[in-house]
Amino acid sequence: MKRITYKNIASPKGFKATGIHCGVKHKKKDLALLISEVPASVAGVFSTNAIQGAPLVVTKEVVYTTKKMQAIIINSGIANSCTGKQGVIDAYTMQEKTAQHLGISPALVGVASTGVIGEAMKMEPVLSGIKELHPIDELEGAIQFSQAIMTTDTVTKDTAYKTIIDGKEIMIAGTAKGSGMIEPNMATMLAFITTDANIESDHLQAALKSITDVTFNAITVDGDTSTNDMVVVMANGLAENKTLTPAHPDWDAFVDTLHVVSQDLAKMIAKDGEGATKLIEVEVQGAMTDAEARMIAKTVVGSPLVKTAVFGSDANWGRIIAAVGYSGATLDPNAIKILIGTTPVVENGEPVYFSEEQLHLYLKQAEVKFVIELNQGNGQGTAWGCDLTYDYVQINATYRS
Structure with a gap:
């Protein structure tokens, strides 16, 4: 596979995108549309929060019942969650009006919303805005789309790769938003992935589920799980390869490419945590199982004390080993080894000498890595997160202001 610079969610054959300001937000873009020329196979993974936003009701029907999607309409600014029966009506209305605008069946239209929970949708600007959405297959449309799905994000998040299947070039591209409340299984994040590969929905769903467990479900910013979030993959088959199974x-080759697209987006989300200054990667080796390794990695990267130590560039490995200990995984305290970067700080559960000055300089970098070796089995896992800063408190203290 090869990463392709300047390619975007509208780059795979037959996809178009756009985004506009319609009036849900005060000034910034807040309404986005992604469309395929033909109905596409679809897969989706959704928030595990017991309370789910109205758009998930609509989009789950498309993914699990229709099993085809041709378009998805997204608004930012209001989540349309905890809005009762009217919220569900509003989500279906967004679906119906988008279908009418595009001249396709409502059953082929997904809906996504992100923003403040508990506020009623501003339907007048949304419905007026839908009529003004004219997707294009150019970079400008993709940029507009990425901007329109943002909430507290500081940057857009886009990636694309190509691979060869049946001698044909296949492209997989993705766009995501998310920077706070990131504790997926899933969290306040939306990710949309497009590909021109030919694959049936059931096989695409199985691939996405397995990949999500080690990418989007391996990031954390603040431990909160939101109500609206989803990863949706559309595969329209216009590359005309033989059906993938x-x-x-x-x-x-297909699964590996989908994996790197998902991992890129997941890491971008973790790196853009609200107020974050550093991306933290935690790699666990030698756990009893891969699942336990991922559990330890997420526990460490999600620890507020670890996150604040990284913000302060403090090589306080005691916080790391404490998080390992309360993770719930099987371990032998006397067999643990910990490295900050490539520098060992713990061997056989005991401290080893290291240069505080050198590690202080290492931890000042924009990306830092911890390696934890348990020596208990063959399980491996990685998780990503970010530091916890003063700005995180300020952003979230004034989110509705």
Whole structure:
């Protein structure tokens, strides 16, 4: 596979995108549309919060019942969550009006919303805005789309890769938003992935689910899980490769490419945590199982004390090993090794000498890594997060202001 600079969510064959300001927000873009020329196979993974936003009701029907999607309409600024029966009516109205605008079946239209929970949708500007959405297959439309789905994000999040299947070039591209309340299984994040590969929805769903567990579900910013969030993949088949299944000789090439697209987006979300200055990667080796390794990694990267130590560039490994200990995983305290970067700070559960000055300089970098070796088994896992800063408190203290 090869990453492609300047390619975007509208780059795979047959996709178009756009975003505008319609009036849900005061000034910034707040309404986005993604469309395929033809109905696409679709897969989705959704928030595990027991309280779910109205748009998830609509989009789950498309993903799990229709199993085809041709377009998805997204607004930012208001989540349309905890809004009762009217919220569900509003989500279906967004679906219906988008379908009418595009001249397609409502059953092929997904809906996503992100923003403040508990506020009624501003339907007048949304419905007026839908009529003004004219997607294009150019970079400008993709940039507008990325901007329109943002809330507290500081940057847009886009990536694209290509691979070869049946001798044909296949592209997979993605756009995401999210910077706070990131504790997916899932969290306040939206991710949309497009590909021109030919694959049935059931196989696409299985691939996405397995990949989500080690990408989007391996990031954390503040431990909160929101109500609206989703990853949706659309595959329209316009590359005209033979239908992909696990038995296809190029199946691994497709899955690996979908994996790196998902991982790129997940890391971008973690790096853009509200007020964040650093991306933290935690790699766990030698756990009893991969699941336990991922559990430890997420516990460490999600620890407020670890996050604040990283913000202060403090090599306080005691916070790391404490988080390992309360993770709930099987471990032998006397077998643990911890490295900050490439520098060992713990061997066999005991401290080893290191240069505080050198590690202070290392921890001042924009990306830092901890490696935890448990020596208990063959399980491996990685998680990503960010530091916890003064700005995080300020942003979230004034979110509705």
